[in-house]
Amino acid sequence: xxxxxxxxxxxxxxxxxxxxxxxxxxxxxxxxxxxxxxxxxxxxxxxxxxxxxxxxxxxxxxxxxxxxxxxxxxxxxxxxxxxxxxxxxxxxxxxxxxxxxxxxxxxxxxxxxxxxxxxxxxxxxxxxxxxxxxxxxxxxxxxxxxxxxxxxxxxxxxxxxxxxxxxxxxxxxxxxxxxxxxxxxxxxxxxxxxxxxxxxxxxxxxxxxxxxxxxxxxxxxxxxxxxxxxxxxxxxxxxxxxxxxxxxxxxxxxxxxxxxxxxxxxxxxxxxxxxxxxxxxxxxxxxxxxxxxxxxxxxxxxxxxxxxxxxxxxxxxxxxxxxxxxxxxxxxxxxxxxxxxxxxxxxxxxxxxxxxxxxxxxxxxxxxxxx
Numbered sequence: 001x002x003x004x005x006x007x008x009x010x011x012x013x014x015x016x017x018x019x020x021x022x023x024x025x026x027x028x029x030x031x032x033x034x035x036x037x038x039x040x041x042x043x044x045x046x047x048x049x050x051x052x053x054x055x056x057x058x059x060x061x062x063x064x065x066x067x068x069x070x071x072x073x074x075x076x077x078x079x080x081x082x083x084x085x086x087x088x089x090x091x092x093x094x095x096x097x098x099x100x101x102x103x104x105x106x107x108x109x110x111x112x113x114x115x116x117x118x119x120x121x122x123x124x125x126x127x128x129x130x131x132x133x134x135x136x137x138x139x140x141x142x143x144x145x146x147x148x149x150x151x152x153x154x155x156x157x158x159x160x161x162x163x164x165x166x167x168x169x170x171x172x173x174x175x176x177x178x179x180x181x182x183x184x185x186x187x188x189x190x191x192x193x194x195x196x197x198x199x200x201x202x203x204x205x206x207x208x209x210x211x212x213x214x215x216x217x218x219x220x221x222x223x224x225x226x227x228x229x230x231x232x233x234x235x236x237x238x239x240x241x242x243x244x245x246x247x248x249x250x251x252x253x254x255x256x257x258x259x260x261x262x263x264x265x266x267x268x269x270x271x272x273x274x275x276x277x278x279x280x281x282x283x284x285x286x287x288x289x290x291x292x293x294x295x296x297x298x299x300x301x302x303x304x305x306x307x308x309x310x311x312x313x314x315x316x317x318x319x320x321x322x323x324x325x326x327x328x329x330x331x332x333x334x335x336x337x338x339x340x341x342x343x344x345x346x347x348x349x350x351x352x353x354x355x356x357x358x359x360x361x362x363x364x365x366x367x368x369x370x371x
Contacts, residue, residue, distance in 0.1 A: 080197025277306025
């Protein structure tokens with residue numbers, strides 16, 4: 001096979017994975033569908049694939065023939081989270097209407113009249129809709145939308161018994177069923193926060209593997225669960241791995257669209273590169289190294305203050321030096337989250353160059369700085 005044909009084959013496989021993974025449902029606590037696709041894809045590039053009791057998955061890329069016996073090799077993590085926001089059923093009323101509350105940072109304002117998939121406890125999927133009265137009969141309008149307890153799902157039946165016959169019970173999860181697509185220069189979908197990160201770290205692993213890069217450390221490529229409700233998956237895996245360095249991917253706000261406040265959240269634009277964040281858990285030495293590598297390789301990066309509410313905190317609390325590359329996202333926590341294709345490409349390229357550049361000595365200089 002020619003080099004050109006090989007590249008085309010890789011591009012098709014990568015594109016198929018992108019669509020399959022982003023369209024898979026991965027609500028908080030039930031991430032299995034998306035994780036299976038992610039694991040099946042990375043298996044071809046890793047020495048070892050693992051999953052913990054709650055579903056966090058990781059693959060290990062190692063050049064050590066004695067792996068996993070060698071104890072003194074450094075552990076380097078690249079991590080994203082795989083869960084998507086959703087709704088969880090709290091009550092089923094006698095007339096068949098279903099009450100819900102947020103499961104993660106779901107938005108009351110956009111829910112009314114949206115279609116959903118209800119995921120039953122035995123793995124079935126049931127179509128439903130958020131009901132909404134007509135605009136001219138509503139008693140009030142509010143910029144915040146209805147309260148959580150005012151929302152309801154309608155599955156087209158009119159009794160509690162018939163709802164139960166569909167397998168729907170308290171504790172079942174509902175996700176919006178919008179599908180991933182490409183529009184102009186952007187990827188668009190309901191769960192780019194942060195499944196686009198799962199795609200990015202998988203593609204980083206693919207490139208490292210296909211180039212047969214000999215890394216002087218063991219690389220752990222981690223896709224964590226339950227970030228949207230408290231960083232729980234990352235907390236567990238950070239404690240388990242006790243890595244030497246952790247590079248996290250998540251999303252940040254693209255502030256270049258109406259109703260965003262640049263004076264509050266900074267000036268971040270799609271297409272101008274991933275963002276380095278400067279909240280206190282992001283190690284300044286790692287940030288400096290990333291900026292140097294980006295400059296040498298002419299990869300654009302943007303700067304933002306960022307958030308304390310991402311998986312870097314989990315690694316920080318285990319004394320694992322950490323930093324984040326964040327992809328600028330428009331319309332976060334909606335069904336039309338948008339990330340610029342160039343930013344995804346730049347993020348993959350930058351992670352690859354970072355992993356090629358770091359050494360055990362550099363890791364030691366970060367972990368144990370000279371006094």
